[in-house]
Amino acid sequence: MKVAVVRFPGANCDQDALWSLRDDLCLSAEYVWHEDTSLAGFDAVILPGGFTYGDYLRCGAIAARAPIMAEVARFALEGRFVIGVCNGFQVLCEAGLLPGALLLNQNQKFLCQDVYLRAENRTSPWTEGVDHILRIPIAHGEGRYVCDDLTLARLASEDRIAFRYVDAEGRQTEESNPNGSVDSIAGVLNDAGNVLGMMPHPERATRKLLGSDDGRQILAALCRVTV
Amino acid sequence: MSTVRVYVTLKPSLLDSAGRTVTDSLQKLGFDEVKDARIGKVIEMVVDPYDEARVREMGERLLANPVIENFRIEVAG
Known part of the structure; x- marks a missing residue:
C-alpha cells in the first residue's frame, strides 16, 4: 500500500499527513505535486488540509481544477481510496467528487x-x-457543510453520512455542532463509499501524545487494503 | 475589447454569515433600516472578443459554484 499525499501551493497539512501515515500507520507515503498528471504506482490518495491557492474565489475552487485532479477523479471512479481532509474535503466538493459545499462557519469564527x-x-x-x-481536532473557518434538501435526503437514505458532530456522550445537539453544518454533518462519502471527505483532521490524532489516537480508526482503512 | 462583470451571489436559501455580521454592524451604527445584507463578489474581466456564451461557461465552470451560488453577467463597455 502506497499513499499519495497531494501537495498544492498553500496546503499546510501535507507534512502532518505524510508523517502520520509513515510513522503511526507504518504505510508507505509519498508527495505528489499538483501539476503532476499520474498516480501510477499509488493505491490511495489523501488531499490534505490547508489554504490551497490562498482559497481565492472559493475554498478549494482553484485546487479542484489543478492538473492532478483529473487523475484523482479517474482514481476515485476506479473504486480506489481517496480521502480529503478539511481543505481537501472542500476540494473534493468543488471537483464534484462529493456532493455539497462548505461555507463560512455560522459564528464567523x-x-x-x-x-x-x-x-x-x-x-x-x-x-x-x-x-x-471519536475525539478529533478541527481547524477551519469555512466548514459549514451545506447541500440541498434532495441531496441531504439521498445522503441519509444511501447511508453516505460518514460522521456527525456529537457531544462526548454521542448525542447530536445544537451545541455539539461547531460550525452550523446541516444536520451536524462532519463528513460524507461518495456513492461507492471509497471517497471520504471530512472537516476534522484524523491525521492530527494518530498517537496518544497528540491528545488522541482516534484518527487511526479512520486512516486504518488504508492498512486494510490488499493490493 | 470589452469589460465584463460577473456578479456572484450566495443562493438566497443559504445563510450568509458574513453578510449577517455586516447587518449587525450597520445596525449598531444606527442604520436601523438595514434588515438584511448579503455579500457577493464581482469579477471584472477584460475580454477580447466578447462572447456571452463563453463568459457564461466561465461562470459555470469556475467563477461560481452552482451548489451554493448564482451569477449574472453585465457588459460594462
Missing part, C-alpha cells in the same frame, strides 16, 4: 478545537468498525 464524532455509516472502508465516539 475560525475554530481550532477538539470535536466528538459519531460514525453514522459503519460499512464503508473508512468507517467500518468505528463503534465508539
Whole structure:
C-alpha cells in the first residue's frame, strides 16, 4: 500500500499527513505535486488540509481544477481510496467528487478545537468498525457543510453520512455542532463509499501524545487494503 | 475589447454569515433600516472578443459554484 499525499501551493497539512501515515500507520507515503498528471504506482490518495491557492474565489475552487485532479477523479471512479481532509474535503466538493459545499462557519469564527464524532455509516472502508465516539481536532473557518434538501435526503437514505458532530456522550445537539453544518454533518462519502471527505483532521490524532489516537480508526482503512 | 462583470451571489436559501455580521454592524451604527445584507463578489474581466456564451461557461465552470451560488453577467463597455 502506497499513499499519495497531494501537495498544492498553500496546503499546510501535507507534512502532518505524510508523517502520520509513515510513522503511526507504518504505510508507505509519498508527495505528489499538483501539476503532476499520474498516480501510477499509488493505491490511495489523501488531499490534505490547508489554504490551497490562498482559497481565492472559493475554498478549494482553484485546487479542484489543478492538473492532478483529473487523475484523482479517474482514481476515485476506479473504486480506489481517496480521502480529503478539511481543505481537501472542500476540494473534493468543488471537483464534484462529493456532493455539497462548505461555507463560512455560522459564528464567523475560525475554530481550532477538539470535536466528538459519531460514525453514522459503519460499512464503508473508512468507517467500518468505528463503534465508539471519536475525539478529533478541527481547524477551519469555512466548514459549514451545506447541500440541498434532495441531496441531504439521498445522503441519509444511501447511508453516505460518514460522521456527525456529537457531544462526548454521542448525542447530536445544537451545541455539539461547531460550525452550523446541516444536520451536524462532519463528513460524507461518495456513492461507492471509497471517497471520504471530512472537516476534522484524523491525521492530527494518530498517537496518544497528540491528545488522541482516534484518527487511526479512520486512516486504518488504508492498512486494510490488499493490493 | 470589452469589460465584463460577473456578479456572484450566495443562493438566497443559504445563510450568509458574513453578510449577517455586516447587518449587525450597520445596525449598531444606527442604520436601523438595514434588515438584511448579503455579500457577493464581482469579477471584472477584460475580454477580447466578447462572447456571452463563453463568459457564461466561465461562470459555470469556475467563477461560481452552482451548489451554493448564482451569477449574472453585465457588459460594462
